[in-house]
Amino acid sequence: MVTGGSRGIGRAVCIRLAEMGYHILINYKGNETEAINTQNACIALGVEAELLRFDVGSSVEIEKVLGAWIESAAKEKIIEVLVNNAGIRLDTLMSFMSDTQWSQVLDTSLGGMFHVTRQVLNPMVMNRFGRIINMVSLSGLKGMAGQVNYSAAKAGMIGATKALAQEVARRNVTVNAIAPGFIQSDMTADLDEKDLSQMIPMKRFGKPEEVAALVGFLVSKEAAYITGQVISVNGGLYT
Numbered sequence: 001m002v003t004g005g006s007r008g009i010g011r012a013v014c015i016r017l018a019e020m021g022y023h024i025l026i027n028y029k030g031n032e033t034e035a036i037n038t039q040n041a042c043i044a045l046g047v048e049a050e051l052l053r054f055d056v057g058s059s060v061e062i063e064k065v066l067g068a069w070i071e072s073a074a075k076e077k078i079i080e081v082l083v084n085n086a087g088i089r090l091d092t093l094m095s096f097m098s099d100t101q102w103s104q105v106l107d108t109s110l111g112g113m114f115h116v117t118r119q120v121l122n123p124m125v126m127n128r129f130g131r132i133i134n135m136v137s138l139s140g141l142k143g144m145a146g147q148v149n150y151s152a153a154k155a156g157m158i159g160a161t162k163a164l165a166q167e168v169a170r171r172n173v174t175v176n177a178i179a180p181g182f183i184q185s186d187m188t189a190d191l192d193e194k195d196l197s198q199m200i201p202m203k204r205f206g207k208p209e210e211v212a213a214l215v216g217f218l219v220s221k222e223a224a225y226i227t228g229q230v231i232s233v234n235g236g237l238y239t
């Protein structure tokens with residue numbers, strides 16, 4: 001299950017997991033056309049792919065859509081891998097930040113991670129196997145001016161990753177975070193890529209597939225002893 005699987009990093013993750021043979025649940029908020037594009041790309045790889053439309057910022061919608069899916073699928077299907085990827089940016093300096101800009105960013109990344117994970121955790125724990133990956137950011141590690149809301153949301157996810165990892169380690173459920181730097185996607189389309197690339201040692205933005213490759217490793221059996229970690233994918237940008 002990948003939240004925010006319709007576009008960008010989430011889509012690349014869906015495709016990577018489909019290549020590994022996983023059936024995919026693709027969550028998205030509203031962009032149905034792109035969600036269907038991801039779904040078709042997964043199906044073309046020979047796996048099943050279902051769309052689950054809900055706002056990760058709404059515990060009510062999560063309960064209604066994901067909760068209902070889990071209940072109906074209980075006997076035949078189990079979510080083994082959860083990638084909490086859905087996120088938004090609403091950047092502005094703190095002095096100008098509205099309550100809405102603060103709460104929407106926190107509710108989507110941090111709140112979404114909490115409410116979605118709580119739904120899927122018990123079956124994973126009972127199954128004694130699971131992989132949870134939280135998409136955080138360089139911004140949550142070092143803090144970025146103009147992103148007090150986003151940095152707080154991602155730093156909160158990092159703390160939650162470390163705490164939850166300790167709660168469920170005995171049940172073979174690993175919980176890790178990936179901290180991308182600048183990755184080409186709709187989220188960064190408004191940034192000056194040429195200019196910003198100058199401060200990145202690799203002198204370029206990353207590709208969604210380069211983040212998805214790490215997800216592929218972290219969900220694999222080989223990564224069984226890695227938990228509670230935050231791993232950066234940022235072209236060497238100092239954190």
Ligand code: NAP
Binds near residue numbers: 004055087088181
């Ligand atoms: P993106 O291209 O803007 O795509 C965002 C995805 O999240 C879309 O699939 C969108 O669904 C979904 N989404 C947004 N709000 C949602 C909500 N409330 N409920 C459900 N789905 C929601 O973003 P991206 O660049 O791929 O980023 C993916 C993740 O990586 C985010 O958490 C982001 O913070 C993190 N990240 C990105 C970068 C970067 O440079 N791109 C760097 C560090 C971290 P719809 O298509 O339906 O709108």
